[in-house]
Amino acid sequence: MKRKVLLIYTGGTIGMEKNYETGSLQAFDFGNIFEKLPEMKLIECEVEVYPFKKPLDSSDMGPKEWKMIATHIGKEYENYDGFLILHGTDTMSYSASALSFMLKNLRKPVILTGSQLPIGDLRTDAKENLLTSLYYASLYDQDEAVIQEVAVYFEYKLLRGNRTLKYSAEFFDAYQSPNYPVLGQSGVHLNVEKDFLWRSKTDQPFTVDTHISQDVLFWRIFPGMHLNHFTEIPNMKVLVLQVFGSGTIFNTVQTKKILQALRKNGTEIVVISQCVSGGISFGKYTNSNIFREIGAISGNDITAESAITKAMHLLDNPNYEGSFAENFVKNLCGEVSEN
Template structure:
């Protein structure tokens, strides 16, 4: 590289930040301020690396929109001083946080790469070192003095994905994440291969903007055979609820029982936003393809297309927090904002 690239590591918590003390077999916190000393291979990247950590690192199961705002604020504060950011995060809710950040960081012109690990960084068979090193390398890539990656990505086990296309698929394998409906942005092997045709391009000259107002008055309801009327109506009548993701079967199908359709119609008339998202890991909602989804289309339920549940719920929080009008809400949700849907 012609000039030294500045990278900021943001450590929020998670397995990647733990190291085993072999004398006692106890896990203790890894000091990311000394990351280059402890992982000397990083010197080969030619980057200047700084780090900042949450005052109290948290398990990713404890993540909430307040923590997302804290991450976004750190990026906003340091945006002009660094060429790229690597966010270290527990794997359990990483797809939720990374999806949320993709919406919160509008006109992002630099890489924000999420990564973590299944085993602590000091473990004999750890995946943490490779994930961290390659995430930093991806965040440091530049061509013609411009970042190659200009979006929020998630790197895990040799693949970089668009963050808002990911979901955690496995709790035990190193290959913990997948992106069922969108190809990998980059693949790490003997060579680091960037799939440039899939990269998100930020509109030039538009100013970077951070959105911090999120509205968490949302819910997810997964359909299942035998679901009762009381359950559906109980969810639809939750006090303060503004939006609901309905995880339907296959290509967006649902039972056609009169009580179900009437309950949904009443909720829509009261102003509830309902989004149809398939509960299948891959594929897309196509309302009207089958008779069992025709009624949903006719009552103007929002078509989630091939969006993941993680991206759908965080997009709802973002749009509600942005005070999008009811009239425009359906159209805006069905429009790709950060490459989260086809």
């Protein structure tokens, strides 16, 4: 039996081709993808295409589009065996992270991919990324999907979506998952590391929760920074604060005073590391004790993209019991290592 995959085209470089008269890149009609990429017909799955009416640069992708994608997957969940989302590369990790929180108790593959070069380019990476993503999106072991989470496939690697970050604007190997192993690799054989795959911890049915709050601010500290900027932002509900190393910040009276004032005003402070690898450890150094004293939330080894979208999803979400802090430290869908 052929598996059915819904291909959702949002835009991005992968859907571009060069106009050789002007030299500019332009979006092509993704409804004609089978003519552009006839190899798709050789894959042992049925593919249907759902394109956005207006293809978007990934810098224009945000909460509105995340909700659209999640809602459409929810609508078509029973009609397809897997889902493939074609997306621009610059914000793909944000979208993958957001979707991982929105698509609860997922039992089917949701794969995101894109490319560094347009699909019509002679040296493009788009064809391999698209074709292999289709394999992963349709990969089943008898009646059970092998991938049951939101993942990113790029340049021969399958990665957990909410663990990824884009680290190169130049190379085809553009994505990393620094704090979690690769889920699978494509070579002569299509490999999957089954021990690293996510499985829902509940037996509850699949649901879609599109709650997103935009009252979240992300700030990266730097030496010599004036923290009094924080006091100029009214009604800041969550501050995702990216600090040095394993959780250090300036050890000054002003720092403590401002952070205490934020907490007193009701702002939740989530602390994450500027380091690509590793995570937060309150108390390891004296300059991290302030966060424990004020009741800040440790982001552990979560990525910035995942921390931001997780905070947006949890803030004021009526579908969660308990406080924001209690839910943020939980490993909801594989986005953070458990202590």
